[in-house]
Amino acid sequence: MTPDDLIRTLAERWAVQEVPGRKVEGVYFDTFDWRLYREGLALFVGREGGEQVWSLMERQSGRILAVCRNDGEPGMASSLPEPMGSRLGPLMEMRRLLPQVPVAGDLRLFSLLNEDGKTVLRLECQESPANLPPLVRILPLRGYEDEALALEQRLREEGAREVCPLDEALAALGRRGGDYSSKLNFALQPHERADLAAKHILLHLLGTIEANVEGVCNDTDSEFLHDLRVAVRRTRSALTQMKAVFEAGAVERYKAEFAWLGQVTGPARDWDVFLLKFEDYSANLPSGFREALAPFHRYLEQHQASDYRLLADHLRSGRFRSLLQEWRGFLESQPSAATTPANAGLSVKEVASARIHKMYRRVMREGRAIGDESPAAELHELRKSCKKLRYLMEFFQSLYPAGRIGGLIKALKTLLDKLGDHQDLQVQAGKLEAMAGEMRRSRAGTQTLLAMGMLIGELSQRQRAERVHFSAAFAQFSQERNRELFRELFRSNKEEVSG
């Protein structure tokens, strides 16, 4: 069916007038991880008569939710024009809008008139390749919503496709919306060889590292570095936890290299964390002191920028490039038959269950040993073990019934959040103290130093409050039902898994 066929059928109910069509030219924007797309939204920024027009749409129907005219560049939420800023800000959080899909084409426009000759509907029509029915978008007119419903019904009967223009544009580029996510989602088979499964997981993590390098080097937004660091930590964890599936020499070498990567990416991330929490920090100060924090903010920005430059140098270095290259070569190579490590040939499920159970026992042991007087370092150790356990469970979750392992991961995440809050507050208070000292030496104003002192006090107080909650959080995690589930899912009868 062509647009003309469609218009002929619609003419039975409405008088149809073709009005001058228009060129569509513009770009769909989204965050790197498709936060708008995932919420069923699409943001199109195009030019109309010399003006830049922002249209926020429902992705599926193309229905316009908000429009504004503004010549600014789409970027961080705080810089967006209204109403886009308040609508998209909570979704975007710290992420920047990036140009995702450029679009250019011709649209035919039609007006549908009622028996009084009044326009009650508008229709956009785009001819589609491959003899598919035309792409149609209904533009309802205010006060004539009933007519739009009638047309929708009619279009469905006629088989016209109401397809998201964004999905169509993506498909033309051979892409899919949401093609980047930092979340892990593997479909492993229980009897798959452990070494092949591990390579599959590690290759995915390598892809995540590679995908984020450019965003880190350009300091596009803080989430690129965050995702890159998480992928590095997961890689290191997988290497340690599944060591006996690969040849020992290789494991040691890559472990050392990824440890280096974790270390050089650390300082830049620390500044990001401070800058992300800055609003929250200053909101907790008496209003008179908020402005006094401005020199501290500048201090953070300067250090963040210079550490990002250093980091970019590392990520462009020969050492980094050859690490990624050799690592990919290693992961894509066939396992050699001559030197098969102890666990390589076992099924992935055996290895996974044994590792998860072992790490779970360590978490329980460490957690139970922590009392109200235990030093913060013990909580820190527990947090590291919990993270390792979480990564393992996330790598291998497709091997276990989703409902059960999902609940356990959630319980573990709750505990981790508590531990994380506690530790972050402690680390931040310590770092703040060091920074205050440095700022004092560089003759920062008294008000600024006072404000920072208040912040340190505030953070330490919050940390103590979190500390009190630990035993309840751990009790919640180690409740009978969870213990049973851990045993049931992961305790293996075989003891030949080494590592």
Place this chain on the structure above:
Amino acid sequence: MTIIGVYNIKGGVGKTATAVNLSYLSAKAGLRTLLWDLDPQGASTFYFRVKPKIKGPKKLARGERDAGEAIKATDYEGLDLLPADFSFRNLDLLLEDQKKPAGRLRKLIKPLEDEYDRIYLDCPPSISLVSENVFLASSALVVPIIPTTLSLRTLGQITEFLAGRELGEMPVWPLLSMADRRKRMHMAVLEHPPANAFETVIPYASDVERMGEYLQPVAEFSAAGPAAQAYQALWQELEHRLALAIT
């Protein structure tokens, strides 16, 4: 958002034609525009082919509908209409039992503030509670008058009436409309226009009458005609004045 009241005590002065053509040009220029037909005769509503809707008396008496729900899109992008039926049902009924009846219209407009850049009010003739509402809500008042001595008298009545109200700085701008240069009296007034009158004069033109036949603003069917040209000049002058008067 800027609200422009188009008003005269006297009917038949080209008031609706002014409101329809100005709001149309406003939308054409890219301003999100609403034309509110406050005149129960519903001439603006008729020009845009919007059919009045008859709703049950109960709903009407309780005044359930807010202005936003009653708005209809016109055939022109960016121009919406609030039809006459909404106005006469809601306004007169509600005006009476309000504590501050003169501020009622302003309250009804409030929720529309973010949706429109310009709201044109096509007002009924006579001085009534509705016109008092219009005076309170408007950022500026455009008063079309036919260039005759009698018309000038009504202009005097309006300014006198407004002087007794606390309306702040609302400007009142007379517009010489339906001017016929063949008539001696018209020419006399045109030579000595009232204070603050627009420099643009809307001529007496058959195109304006034909709006009722085409059911379109003049620029849609006779863009090059004298009436369309005059409205275009008037709209520019109005926007220029608004930019200076309202900051």
